[in-house]
Amino acid sequence: GQQVMQxxxxxxxxxxxxxxxxxxxxxxxxxxxxYKQRPGGHPVxxxxxxxxxEVKKQKRLTFQFGEAKKNSSLHITATQxxxxxxxFCALDPHSGAGSYQLTFGKGTKLSVIP
Amino acid sequence: NAGVTQTPKFQVLKTGQSMTLQCAQDMNHNxxxxxxxxPGMGLRLIxxxxxxxxxxxxxxxxxxxxxxLNKREFSLRLESAAPSQTSVYFCASSEGWGAxxxxxxxxxxxxxLTVT
Numbered sequence: 330g331q332q333v334m335q336x337x338x339x340x341x342x343x344x345x346x347x348x349x350x351x352x353x354x355x356x357x358x359x360x361x362x363x364y365k366q367r368p369g370g371h372p373v374x375x376x377x378x379x380x381x382x383e384v385k386k387q388k389r390l391t392f393q394f395g396e397a398k399k400n401s402s403l404h405i406t407a408t409q410x411x412x413x414x415x416x417f418c419a420l421d422p423h424s425g426a427g428s429y430q431l432t433f434g435k436g437t438k439l440s441v442i443p
Numbered sequence: 444n445a446g447v448t449q450t451p452k453f454q455v456l457k458t459g460q461s462m463t464l465q466c467a468q469d470m471n472h473n474x475x476x477x478x479x480x481x482p483g484m485g486l487r488l489i490x491x492x493x494x495x496x497x498x499x500x501x502x503x504x505x506x507x508x509x510x511x512l513n514k515r516e517f518s519l520r521l522e523s524a525a526p527s528q529t530s531v532y533f534c535a536s537s538e539g540w541g542a543x544x545x546x547x548x549x550x551x552x553x554x555x556l557t558v559t
């Protein structure tokens with residue numbers, strides 16, 4: 330099955346600074362999903378990217394899927410304390426063959442200093 | 444709608460004891476999943492059920508069994524708990540079979556299990 334590397338593992342930012350987390354795969358991905366988990370909470374789906382070079386925005390969050398569909402990024406502009414949590418990317422380990430499974434990256438834990 | 448519910452929320456077991464974690468969803472989803480989450484390890488799939496009547500192993504199935512009781516319910520059983528099974532367990536569901544992408548997963552609140 331496909332594996333994904335997510336970096337960085339931790340990120341501490343001052344409130345108002347930008348934040349980016351990256352997911353990288355050695356193989357071509359059929360799609361990638363992003364989830365957010367607040368401290369003490371459960372993962373919550375944010376978005377799915379499917380097309381090569383796709384860019385989607387949700388308010389201050391920008392999601393990108395690489396042209397080669399081997400990497401993806403999540404960028405947060407002007408972080409707020411409400412952005413605190415761990416951000417996970419997730420992919421279908423069987424390359425879209427309809428397994429309905431997800432393999433999660435290890436996550437990037439974001440801390441925001443007020 | 445309650446979404447995905449899990450019981451219990453917390454549990455402490457002694458080594459060798461058994462227990463069953465319960466999960467139910469009210470979204471009429473076809474697929475259900477059990478994950479464990481350990482610090483620095485992300486979410487790892489234990490077992491999943493692509494549709495009612497089927498179950499398959501995930502990445503870390505050893506020491507666990509599952510039952511897809513009906514379309515709504517998917518339970519996880521630890522037959523003889525070990526300290527290495529101390530973790531947070533999440534159940535999730537998705538539309539799965541026949542659905543239109545994205546196949547987003549909806550997670551329950553989790554069960555925090557400690558094995559001493």
